[in-house]
Amino acid sequence: MSILALTLDLDDTLWPVLPALERADQAVDAWLQQHHPEIARAWPITAMRELRARVAVERLDLAHDFTAQRQLTLQHVFEASGIAEAPIDTLWEIYFAARNQVELYPDSLPALERIAARWPLASLTNGNADLARVGIERHFVHHVCASEHGAAKPDRGIFLAAAALLGVAPADLLHVGDDPAMDVHGAREAGLRSAWINRERRPWPTDMGPPPELDLPDMSALADWLEAHAGDG
Numbered sequence: 001m002s003i004l005a006l007t008l009d010l011d012d013t014l015w016p017v018l019p020a021l022e023r024a025d026q027a028v029d030a031w032l033q034q035h036h037p038e039i040a041r042a043w044p045i046t047a048m049r050e051l052r053a054r055v056a057v058e059r060l061d062l063a064h065d066f067t068a069q070r071q072l073t074l075q076h077v078f079e080a081s082g083i084a085e086a087p088i089d090t091l092w093e094i095y096f097a098a099r100n101q102v103e104l105y106p107d108s109l110p111a112l113e114r115i116a117a118r119w120p121l122a123s124l125t126n127g128n129a130d131l132a133r134v135g136i137e138r139h140f141v142h143h144v145c146a147s148e149h150g151a152a153k154p155d156r157g158i159f160l161a162a163a164a165l166l167g168v169a170p171a172d173l174l175h176v177g178d179d180p181a182m183d184v185h186g187a188r189e190a191g192l193r194s195a196w197i198n199r200e201r202r203p204w205p206t207d208m209g210p211p212p213e214l215d216l217p218d219m220s221a222l223a224d225w226l227e228a229h230a231g232d233g
Contacts, residue, residue, distance in 0.1 A: 002172070002230075003172065004166075004172040007124040007166075007173060008123055009123075010125045013197050016103070019103070024095045024098040027098040043080075064151050066127060097133070108219050111218075113139070115222070119226065122144055124153070126153050154182050156189050159191075163190075171192070171193070181205075194213055195212060196216065198216065
């Protein structure tokens, strides 16, 4: 059966996310040091990260919404310092701008251009990357994120929502991502086909069931495979 459309994970599939997250935390910390040095001293980056981890554990209703988790963390920090009116909007814009200053893997953009010329693409992410800020929005016809959908991968519902937006049956949709559980297992449970972007060439985890249909080293290999099998079915 042919592939009629694709969904793509973003973080660690099209770019390494950790450097962007580091820059975002540092940007927020720099602003706090300048405007609220007492908070910066009380809540350095490590303490802020520990608080966010606690928020994630305590607010399981926000497990799908990293933006809300981070904003709630900032609110707690200011309240703990006796400041009721926290500049959440200002701090979030600082964080969000830095978080979207990503550096794509060298293979990502050329592969996106090849794939998007022949297949409709939807981004499918648990994160809060912004396609327009990253500069790749033109390659996607839809953007599906967990915070808006109300549930995160590997929940089958978010995959089915993407299939509905793309107007294809799940079996005709190929989901592409780097995470064995969130991407490959989640897609498979929803009836999609799956491709694992396995840049480090890791062995498939034995607790994740059968290996994925495609185990690929990068996005270029995905574009090659799609073009080679474009006539199948």
